[in-house]
């Protein structure tokens with residue numbers, strides 16, 4: 001595994017300068033105040049109201065922008081709030097090409113809010129084949145949205161190739177990559193030509209399953225102004241305390257991602273060799289259909305693995321109930337290992353016929369491999385598989 005240079009040093013130092021605080025605090029203070037005294041009307045010293053801006057939020061935004069090697073970061077109160085803030089760039093009649101496999105909540109927002117309420121058009125397309133984008137682009141296409149790897153099928157999209165096709169068709173098309181499954185430690189979409197990166201900070205970036213937050217990161221000054229206006233005018237902003245927690249979580253992101261990768265690689269190989277498993281979806285495995293693209297555009301892989309059990313819903317339920325170290329829960333990217341059944345949980349909002357076509361079936365399990373001791377994780381999976389599928 002190679003890494004982006006100076007990542008850990010940037011995570012620990014960028015935006016943290018003690019000299020910016022009155023007592024040279026090494027750890028940035030939590031500025032809980034919602035308002036700020038003005039010496040004269042309309043002449044704030046800096047911020048005037050914490051919805052518009054806050055010193056603790058500033059520290060986090062500066063740090064996170066640096067980790068994606070970008071100019072700007074604006075944070076929001078959840079990943080979906082960040083998603084809606086950037087999709088709010090679009091106007092009625094605009095068209096989005098969205099990858100067919102994305103988080104259920106993202107799909108739900110686009111299908112049940114952006115399209116009916118804001119008059120957008122959307123086409124869901126398998127972007128692992130770039131030719132599908134060429135076919136899908138129309139004169140009113142203004143945005144291409146995808147996750148790579150995707151949730152929950154771990155599809156890998158060739159970011160640079162998508163950017164090339166989109167910009168050749170129309171330089172105004174905004175290419176948005178949801179980088180949640182990788183974090184900036186393993187993948188930097190803006191360096192590959194993407195215009196915007198979105199994160200559910202809730203996941204790997206905070207990494208402790210105790211904050212819900214989102215971020216939008218970009219080099220584009222106009223987009224940054226729009227996103228700042230979304231914070232001010234729509235107001236879906238995070239608390240100073242949550243910004244403090246995430247800024248703290250970021251300080252170990254590089255260590256945690258390496259541990260997730262090490263554990264997940266071993267777990268993926270164990271699953272792939274197991275007679276009770278049909279197939280494993282993990283881009284770092286040579287068997288993954290887009291393994292070469294993964295190697296080309298990333299520095300490693302997170303703890304996200306999906307796999308098909310040899311069974312149906314009954315076996316999936318039995319497996320998940322038998323787990324003792326993995327916790328049955330939605331979300332991902334924390335230090336603890338989680339397991340879930342997308343068809344019933346995170347992707348239940350995806351229409352049944354779409355789930356079937358995509359392969360989000362009752363025997364598809366998604367796991368977020370944490371940083372517990374590897375032997376304990378494999379032993380837990382092994383005992384649960386044997387309970388769920390006694391005979392092979």
Ligand SMILES: C=C(NCc1c(COP(=O)(O)O)cnc(C)c1O)C(=O)O
Pocket residue numbers: 078079080081103105106147151178180181199200201202212213214330331332346
């Ligand atoms: C909660 C889950 N996903 C949230 C998520 C979101 C939404 O983030 P929230 O912070 O949950 O609003 C956006 N993008 C991706 C790729 C995501 O996975 C989940 O998949 O368990």
